[in-house]
Each structure stands twice: as structure tokens, then as C-alpha cells.
Amino acid sequence: MNSFPDSLNDLIDEFSRFPGIGRKTAQRMAFYVLNSNDNLANDLSNSILTLKSKIRFCEKCYGISEDKLCMICSNPRRDSSTICVVENPADxxxxxxxxxxxxLYHVLGGVLSPLDGIGPDQLEIKSLLERVEPENEVLVATNATIEGEATCLYLANLLEERAVKVTRLARGLPMGGDLEFVDDATIMRAIEDRSAI
Ligand SMILES: [Zn+2]
Structure with a gap:
């Protein structure tokens, strides 16, 4: 146990909650705040509070927005016949x-994961089905995880019933990558998804 004052410990605890931030980095961040002038602390706390009060989910795609519709959904130059389905707004x-x-995009808000209690009703699937038209293309861009693949297949079945063209991202080799270091699953998918030159 360290002997930091409680207020410093509290800030370290908060920073440790961020993804990819370990205890040591959190400690460095907390000390940085402590040693900086008051502006940093004020600006940081104001930015966080403003973000939380202003940002909401777009009513159409469930991406993030400061208005009812996000900048992408409200842009008339976007091709509304193709909808890219992603897991999270950051994608x-x-x-x-x-x-x-x-x-355009559609954010599911996660992937199907029965073990974690996440079924179709916990995701934005109903709203996706409501917005697609038969002539649309839906590009499913879930992650290449077991849950992402299962979610992709689930969506493909539902959408194909509605005569929607369903595509998904090719899986393959990273640019600049060396074949020797690529895992077997990626090689297999790269062969399956091979294309003519
Ligand atoms: Zn939107």
C-alpha cells in the first residue's frame, strides 16, 4: 500500500479505469495534473463535463452527435443506399x-454474446432492420472475433430474408506485413477472400 494522500489516490484510481492505462501510467498522469498549473485541471474537468452533457446518440445511426442527427446522417452527399454496420461509435x-x-453507418452498440447476456434485443438490430430498404447494401464490419463473426452471420440471415445485399469486410493480410509472421487463421481467410489481379 502506498502512502499517497487520499485525493491523489482517488485521481490515480480514476485514471486507472481508462482502457490501456495501468496503475503506473495513471500515477504519472495524476502527478502531471498535480504539478501543472490550475488551467489544466480546469480545462480537463470542463471538457469532460461538456462532452458528457452535449454528446448524445444520433437518432438514426446511433453514432455520437451533438444534434438529433450526426454530421454523417445529415450530409445529403452521403450514399444512403449503403449502410456500414459497426460495433461501436469509435469504429x-x-x-x-x-x-x-x-x-452511412449503423452502430450496433456491441456484439451478440449470450454468455454476457447480450442478445439481439440488447443491440440496435431492430432499428437497423427498420431503416434498410430492399435495394440497399449492408456492409457488416464487425470485428474478426468469434462474437463479431456470429453477429455478422446472424445479421446476414435476417437481412437476406429482406432481399438486402449483405457484404462484409475482406479478412486478410496487413499492408507491409511479412507472411512468415501472420497467424494461420488470417492466412486461411486471406486465401478464402482472394481476389483476381
Ligand atoms: Zn447518424
Whole structure:
């Protein structure tokens, strides 16, 4: 047990709750706040409170927004015939960084995981089915995990019943990667998803 004052310990505890932040890093962050001028503490706490009060879920795609509809859903230049289904709001920004995808998104809010009590009703699946039209393409971009794959197949069955074209991201080799270091599952999927040159 360390002998930090309670208030310092409390801040270390809070920083430790962030993903990827261990106790040691949390301690460095807390000391950084302590040693900085008051502006940092004020700006940081204000930013967090403002974020929490202003950001809400877009009513159409369940991504994050400061308005009823997010900037993507309210942009008339986006291709509304293609909907990319992702697990979490943050995934949208991974696609947006590339500027290649011009369609809309739909955030599930997780993946099917019966062991954790997450079934279809806990995800934004009903709202997805309500917004897709028969001529749409739905690109399922769940993660390449067991739950992500199961969720993808579940959605594909539901959507194909509605005559929606369902696609998913190709699984394959990382750019700049060396074949020697790629795991077997990725090699198998890369062979399955091979394309003509
Ligand atoms: Zn939206």
C-alpha cells in the first residue's frame, strides 16, 4: 500500500479505469495534473463535463452527435443506399479516416454474446432492420472475433430474408506485413477472400 494522500489516490484510481492505462501510467498522469498549473485541471474537468452533457446518440445511426442527427446522417452527399454496420461509435472514425466509404453507418452498440447476456434485443438490430430498404447494401464490419463473426452471420440471415445485399469486410493480410509472421487463421481467410489481379 502506498502512502499517497487520499485525493491523489482517488485521481490515480480514476485514471486507472481508462482502457490501456495501468496503475503506473495513471500515477504519472495524476502527478502531471498535480504539478501543472490550475488551467489544466480546469480545462480537463470542463471538457469532460461538456462532452458528457452535449454528446448524445444520433437518432438514426446511433453514432455520437451533438444534434438529433450526426454530421454523417445529415450530409445529403452521403450514399444512403449503403449502410456500414459497426460495433461501436469509435469504429465509424476508423472508416472515415480513409475517406473511401461514402455511405452511412449503423452502430450496433456491441456484439451478440449470450454468455454476457447480450442478445439481439440488447443491440440496435431492430432499428437497423427498420431503416434498410430492399435495394440497399449492408456492409457488416464487425470485428474478426468469434462474437463479431456470429453477429455478422446472424445479421446476414435476417437481412437476406429482406432481399438486402449483405457484404462484409475482406479478412486478410496487413499492408507491409511479412507472411512468415501472420497467424494461420488470417492466412486461411486471406486465401478464402482472394481476389483476381
Ligand atoms: Zn447518424
Amino acid at each position: 465509424i472514425y476508423t472508416f472515415e479516416k480513409t475517406s473511401i466509404f461514402k455511405g
